Amino acid sequence: MRECVVKEAYGSEQETKFYKVYEPFNCDKGFRFSYTPAGAKPRYYINGLFELKKAYRDFNAQQEKEWQAAHEDGKPYKEQKLPEAVICSGERDSLCCHSMGYHPLWFNSETYQLSADEYKEIMKYVEVLYNIPDIDETGKRKGRELALRFIDIHTAWLPDKLQTYKDNRGKPRKDLRDWLEIHSERKDFRNLLKVAMPAKFWVQYANKDGKPKTEVDTACLYNFLQLNGFYALHDENSAVTQFIRIEGNIVKKVNVKDIREFIRRWVVDRFEDRNILNLVLNTTKLSPAALESLQEIDLNFTTYTPNSQYFFFPNKTVEVCLPCETHPEGFKEYDPGADGLHNYVWEEDVIGHRFKRLPDMFSISIDKNDEGETVLDIDIKNVNSHFFGYLINTSRLYWRAETETRFGEDRTAAAAYLEANPFRIDGEGLRSYEIIEQKQNLINKIFTFGYMLHRYKDFVRAWAPLAMDNKIGEEDECNGRSGKSFFFKVLSFMMKTVKLSGRNPKLMDNPHVFDQVSQFTDLLLVDDCDRYLNLGLFYDNITSDMTVNPKNNRSFTIGFDESPKLAFTTNYVPSDFDPSSEARSLYMVFSDWYHQRTEDNDYHETRTIRDDFGKTLYAFDYTDDEWNADLNFWLQCCRFYLSVKDSGIKPQPPMSNMERRRLKANMGANFEDWANGYFSRESGHLDDYVPRDEVFNDYQRYSNVSRITMQSFTKKLKAFCKLCPWVDCLNPPELCNSGGRIQRAVQVTPELRKTKDMLFVRSMPLNETTEQATEQQLPFGDSDDERPF
Template structure:
């Protein structure tokens, strides 16, 4: 393989006469498969072609090219032929030699990746060899393959810019492994050309365009100078002596006429245009169009004042030609601002291709044009070049004026743009809304025309411009809104999340959270954009981890608290202490009336102010409290991550854990809302709904103003009688918005923020649909007001020196711990999306059962269901029959409830039975024991004779208590004829 020549002939021979290349690029074209079967079938070469108009031309048609072999082609209906290499160049956007190299590698013609390498010989030399480490030798040859550099680069031009073709180079270096002097000789091959820039004999810069390793594509031999400007000495030597001669004559001239003539002759002799290119390849290509060019060792090394002044002496115009990638634009803007009289040539992106960025890419667009046409097009770019100095003085009228194009270029460099916010949430038929913005290191701020005018005025004052220029800016109409509308518009991506990450923004840097950790970076590394009002007005720095989630030996989710000085985390710890009475009340008896007990209690409390795992608790009690804490952290993390997963769409429902004794016992003051208040410090644009509002379900404009910009939807203090099923469609689908003055619109599922609510009550209707949507977070009653139920009041502030969370007493250190903890919660969620950290459900379930039944029903059950008992007050000691452990006619039971409750609280037959089942679960009683069920295994049916003597088969209820002996006795006394299965149907 190493003997193959690096040319198209060899390539075609090894690719089925070029057919394999055509297949590689056109296999997906519409109709290409049929064209392979029959060359009379046409196919569509491009997706934009309206009809199939291209044909395959086989290699046996006798159409030999300049390479002397037959090969496959594609013929257009208009008569043009496309060669395999031509198709590859067009599809890949590569020049001839890079494309040829790529195809050699693709079809494995490079000898297992060794074909496109230099020939390298390394030998060890002894101490007798006195050549120093910076010794090198370059042997050059006649120029070959200059079309790799550029279409119009000639040997004469290359020599003029000290650009040479290398046969081989050699140098002395120290082998780092052996610490011995080595001699290396690197020889070019036909498939691996090497070039070099050698402006001086003491050093040179090598260039290997086909090197796979970017580190070795460019290299230096000898003692590289600290700074070198390629092409500068050529320009100076070519023009400077004559310019100096003119200047000398002008200085000696004694009359104005002669002086004027000499100045005109000098100016006529000066270089019309000198262009600063971004690199050697671009520089040589620009020079090939007939321009004088200079360039630097790297893009980051730019022209300085000394060099600029040198060129100004001999050049009429100096242009900068930057690349159009991110770094190229950055450096281009820096040069434009540093030399605001210097014009910049910005290549049109539409002529650079998909991945193009520099002048060589622009040249590819005109690869079929002749040299004069390319020169004409580049001349147009010079004519439209821009500079930052946006005002000029007319030498004849002495009047100052603002140049609109230059002004808008100045504003663009300073970050100003015209921005059109997404029109999705505005009237489709209305005028498109726009705003003026300024971007500073990816931070976006809205500006108004007067702000832009003032910014420009202050810039010129700092530049030391005369008062006439400042007045010009103050008075010109160019800063009025209609004039500014011709500024460049910009499209911005503000997305701050992916499926696996979430980003938050602070004053000093931004933070990106993933399951693997929290990464802090400066804003210069930000790829997307962020509105200034989205930036938290606090600094952020790395902290030690606050907690560690782990699995114990029984696969239970557990937590180890690692830090003890984050106030917000400590508040969540106490909101998770479900067994606080066992710690703080039960061991200390009547502490309210005993000073010593009270002091002991206070001492214990101070020592265990924030403790999930007190020694007096059982292992199960500790486990429950740790799970509640992790559940809160997981829920916080879920809300903080904006990415939504359809299979894990949840409504965060924050409630009290302590069961209620009545409907009036709404608990509250347990700290639920503070959790969301904390989230709001980071997600500062939530949409708020008052859950107590009476018209939530009837207000058609409830979500007026809600857009995808809202971080999440917060429903505060959901009313007892507001069914959460009203919100279900918002959880799993798009959210419909009906603004008061605009047309309705939808915020799609993936765009809409997540949802969270707080409530002092449980949920009345619990079913699979409900459980699938809700994620419960429950708070202990550790924090509470003083009532008959509690011996003392305990506020959140009591745990923090009587200071509120988030208040002015927090210093920067505490704010930093708070924000870092929130981001740790986000990391916990991202790490456990397949391990949903649910809260222990016992009390949550009980609270929801109570909500489902209603207080009226529970009160009735408490009085209706009684045991049989002996009436001790009667003389006969008669037995009073109870309703427990008895067969009860269903109709009689429901009538008794309806008579008690009245029309307002009556229940349907289905709801009544469901509520009775839930009541029995709460009491741990058995509703309708299985042994009493009839054949349908669902109900108890027994014969019943009414007061008129009519006998029917009717449904009965049976509520059995946990008294086993009673249950067994009842079963013994049950007669066979009374069993449901033996009913005389």
């Protein structure tokens, strides 16, 4: 129990007392200290101040006694202040400080606000007031606040190395008592106070002539800047010093002019004398060369862990994480600059909209079918997010069957249905497999969006989204206008993005192709890829480190963990879906819900994203509520990805049309026209052995193309046989030899028989569907063919 003395108000010398009772081992933390008698403790009380005043009186009484003994002439004694007092962070630190021979002061909590009157009261008794804060997050923040409120206070920071030592509970050491356990000599404590500095960055003294002079104290100037968050950023990849300012967890790039203007504004706002302002304006200690000495700092800009992702908003920081017992919804919210957040973010990467949690907009269930395959299904709870509505409509692969075909020529009924069902993934008139495919497509987009938002990179899940059109077109037809690029434009609101134009097929021939990329780049988008752009040249950058060769600077390597995720959009289909591509790609398929009507197509209208919402998304008139709804949906996408990332699930879109488009591209329109005739049911070339060289020569004569290899011809023929509805297969396995070839002896001349490679194209059994396709001669060129592949 400690006795605390309180002076009565109105200058009365009468004293009252209260007692603080300590029970540090009480099982109930709420009773480890208490005050008695009840109501005796004042609201504002500085522990140790009464003892400091007593020490001041005792000190001056002794000094006056000695003065009078030395000055018998009766010259009056002038009271002197004590050399110093030390603000400590609690009773333990204060006991340690007192044991070193110094006068401690402490408050009842770290959040106690020292008033201006209380500060003046303390400074009546001491020359210098020191403060030794704890070096945890709260202690540092409160130490900076106190130093900047009262700029004459000398702050003695404990070294950061102290946190590398552990106390008996295994926690990092953080306070004066911990430090004195390691450095217990009095000289160590004196040295600690010796390096303490105030925020006041000028000193005033008398020169040789006795005139007052004011100078900038360089060490205190840099201490002042550091207290206000100004540092030089450590960057091994740049020879140019980058100055920054840290406010909470937000980092802003600044230049020398910004630093000078900050100090000038600070001096003006404090109404300091004009000579102080002139001192700031005239000093050379704020030049670029001088500021090179500003303390360098190495910051952690990592905004993720393997199982979580941070999103920074002006009003809060949200951590999206795996649902757990303490956070079953998978969201943790932090106030700006809250303790426990050790991740920093660039000011330009703060999402410039306030965030407020909304109810979930969807839920995705995971189950197994009878074959043991994983099946995902989505339940749409609401479509308050416009972006969610956009994703739904770009996933409607069978929208024409739903909104046009079943209504025939009744456009009025079709328009009424569209108005009543603007965002319907399981629309009326769709068959069950069509609904399943559309849901599969939507889940794939949600998964991909969440995957891209999670900045953590894992070698096992090193994928690059590849966005393609679902619509089947003729050879070299570039569909586009389906909303693919908009998907990644929206991602750029949440991620630092570098965009490259993929229209140049020789893009990767440029040695400086990645010169805009840095370790702070989140997304590298190769947009609108040309048909002949070799995406395989990017594969190493997807799964390993990335080498950047900037112009007029030395090249450097960004490690896999910090390198950006890649994404591609294309109006064409990749030439091959080989295992290497599939391992690195996260395919995305966009329906032609958004399209452009032309004289060359059969669309009834032109439809854009704006048409669905009556406004341009994310333009100046986009409301705060609309932004908040989209932000909630985006974070829910990220949560869904985190919830399934370790399960091995990789939801892919329906790839039937993609495979068709690839095969059509491999075949080509010229070959398709020839093969339709050569292998028609009436041709006599089906279900029979046909010499391969004769077939090859016939195609050469038809196409007038002489420079084609047998290998290329065979690739085209295989594509045709896979697509043609009346063809079952090419070269049935039971007819092939051990080498996979069909060989037969052919009578070349009346005297000569020769063994040749043969082709055998087996036809499908004749039925109504294949008869109709045969008559129309449109086996796979019709873009409205919605038959499941």
